[in-house]
Amino acid sequence: MVLAELGGSISRALQQMSNATVIDEKVLNDCLNDITRALLQSDVQFKLVRDMQTNIKNIVNLDDLAAGHNKRRIIQQAVFNELCKILDPGKPSFTPKKGKTSVVMFVGLQGSGKTTTCTKYAYYHQKKGWKPALVCADTFRAGAFDQLKQNSTKAKIPFYGSYMESDPVKIAVDGVERFKEENCDLIIVDTSGRHKQEAALFEEMRQVSEATKPDLVIFVMDSSIGQAAFDQAQAFKQSVAVGAVIVTKMDGHAKGGGALSAVAATKSPVIFIGTGEHMDEFEVFDVKPFVSRLLGMGDWSGFMDKIQEVVPMDQQPELLQKLSEGNFTLRIMYEQFQNIMKMGPISQVFSMLPGFSAELMPKGREKESQAKIKRYMTMMDSMTNEELDSSNPKLMNESRMMRIARGAGRQIREVMEMMEEYKRLAKIWSKMKGLKIPKKGEMSALSRNMNAQHMSKVLPPQMLKQIGGMGGLQNLMKQMGSAKDMMGMGGLFGGGGD
Ligand SMILES: Nc1nc2c(ncn2[C@@H]2O[C@H](COP(=O)(O)OP(=O)(O)OP(=O)(O)O)[C@@H](O)[C@H]2O)c(=O)[nH]1
Numbered sequence: 001m002v003l004a005e006l007g008g009s010i011s012r013a014l015q016q017m018s019n020a021t022v023i024d025e026k027v028l029n030d031c032l033n034d035i036t037r038a039l040l041q042s043d044v045q046f047k048l049v050r051d052m053q054t055n056i057k058n059i060v061n062l063d064d065l066a067a068g069h070n071k072r073r074i075i076q077q078a079v080f081n082e083l084c085k086i087l088d089p090g091k092p093s094f095t096p097k098k099g100k101t102s103v104v105m106f107v108g109l110q111g112s113g114k115t116t117t118c119t120k121y122a123y124y125h126q127k128k129g130w131k132p133a134l135v136c137a138d139t140f141r142a143g144a145f146d147q148l149k150q151n152s153t154k155a156k157i158p159f160y161g162s163y164m165e166s167d168p169v170k171i172a173v174d175g176v177e178r179f180k181e182e183n184c185d186l187i188i189v190d191t192s193g194r195h196k197q198e199a200a201l202f203e204e205m206r207q208v209s210e211a212t213k214p215d216l217v218i219f220v221m222d223s224s225i226g227q228a229a230f231d232q233a234q235a236f237k238q239s240v241a242v243g244a245v246i247v248t249k250m251d252g253h254a255k256g257g258g259a260l261s262a263v264a265a266t267k268s269p270v271i272f273i274g275t276g277e278h279m280d281e282f283e284v285f286d287v288k289p290f291v292s293r294l295l296g297m298g299d300w301s302g303f304m305d306k307i308q309e310v311v312p313m314d315q316q317p318e319l320l321q322k323l324s325e326g327n328f329t330l331r332i333m334y335e336q337f338q339n340i341m342k343m344g345p346i347s348q349v350f351s352m353l354p355g356f357s358a359e360l361m362p363k364g365r366e367k368e369s370q371a372k373i374k375r376y377m378t379m380m381d382s383m384t385n386e387e388l389d390s391s392n393p394k395l396m397n398e399s400r401m402m403r404i405a406r407g408a409g410r411q412i413r414e415v416m417e418m419m420e421e422y423k424r425l426a427k428i429w430s431k432m433k434g435l436k437i438p439k440k441g442e443m444s445a446l447s448r449n450m451n452a453q454h455m456s457k458v459l460p461p462q463m464l465k466q467i468g469g470m471g472g473l474q475n476l477m478k479q480m481g482s483a484k485d486m487m488g489m490g491g492l493f494g495g496g497g498d
Pocket of ligand 1: 108109110111112113114115116117138141144147191192193194248249250251273274275276277
């Protein structure tokens with residue numbers, strides 16, 4: 001079962017329970033059995049699932065809950081907490097510090113995505129101002145060095161490796177030395193993999209680790225390996241001091257649940273997940289927001305981080321200022337579409353919104369939405385500055401629309417459709433009018449201004465309904481800590497999901 005489906009199944013089980021008039025032993029058992037089945041089908045280890053069921057039953061003692069208690073919420077919370085517990089070893093991994101040299105060694109089987117992940121990890125930190133460097137100590141796979149070289153060159157990250165030297169320990173030591181001298185603060189060592197777990201691999205890993213004394217060993221695991229995940233993770237942990245896990249290929253049709261059980265095997269947290277072949281298809285893994293997303297409860301903080309990543313800091317206050325004045329122009333719409341396109345796969349962004357689990361955004365629709373946005377942008381490219389900067393849709397008469405359609409090689413009907421979309425968005429964004437704007441560089445201040453009342457006006461009604469109305473929204477915001485700023489983006493994704 002794909003993770004999105006797993007989330008869908010658990011949400012449905014909880015929903016069915018919520019629909020029951022009275023929650024008694026039978027209703028609770030049915031709900032827990034459905035959840036158990038879904039987890040097992042996703043290859044989560046049997047023992048973990050059984051423990052989870054027992055724990056929930058212990059917490060939710062229906063007899064002890066007085067009539068006034070909100071049993072639904074207590075059960076939902078217990079499921080949420082138990083899922084988090086499976087994924088959280090209870091202690092954070094070593095975290096490298098910017099400006100201070102750390103050596104991070106990557107281990108994993110061949111094909112797990114180790115080399116790709118090393119570069120993604122380096123690139124992620126480089127974007128945040130670190131000085132990373134890559135060392136290729138994989139002398140087993142022909143072509144490994146070329147691959148690393150190619151990736152690092154593309155990302156402009158310094159690298160070290162050798163075509164001549166066959167001793168991985170020597171390469172690792174030389175590479176680490178060199179980059180320490182160059183004051184790199186994140187030295188990443190990519191080690192060899194093998195097709196299967198074998199003594200030679202573990203011995204090599206041990207030697208490289210002993211020689212380079214890494215501050216952190218990251219175990220890279222392919223999410224599609226299913227039930228084998230637990231044993232594989234344990235075998236690596238026994239040979240080398242694994243401190244963190246990265247699960248790759250979470251974008252595929254993998255049974256991700258199994259890989260997530262690796263946390264239990266290594267007692268180390270998953271710190272990132274790989275969600276595609278590209279360099280930036282890489283996400284920080286946080287247990288609570290992940291479980292929230294899995295259950296279709298949304299992940300405001302991830303969503304907002306994503307927005308803040310793509311809307312340049314200096315544009316944010318300006319945009320908010322315009323919105324607070326109620327000036328939603330076609331140019332703003334254009335810029336926001338540009339930002340959406342930069343955000344990466346639209347389904348990823350969607351899955352962060354409450355009520356929009358990835359399941360609700362099938363692959364086909366995603367392409368369709370993206371194509372539509374691109375089409376709108378092409379049409380806006382044919383507009384004059386006056387048209388783009390006006391917030392008066394009446395300006396757009398038939399002859400202007402005809403000209404735009406001709407210029408963009410589209411039908412007038414499509415320009416009209418885009419204008420309808422603009423009006424719909426302008427209406428939603430107009431609710432931002434009067435919003436108190438934080439000073440430059442003070443984005444978090446907005447979260448204090450943005451209360452549930454405000455959010456409820458901005459969110460499309462069906463989304464609000466899915467969250468559970470005003471009450472659900474308030475809970476959600478409390479749960480997520482802060483809603484940060486919405487920037488009115490909910491509107492862009494609203495209205496039926498394209
Ligand atoms: N879809 C998807 N593909 C990925 C992801 N991470 C890696 N890959 C692909 O998986 C394949 C194997 O990745 P590599 O990085 O070459 O594997 P490796 O584990 O380094 O292999 P060895 O160096 O032989 O140990 C490549 O085609 C990658 O593009 C991911 O998160 N999603």
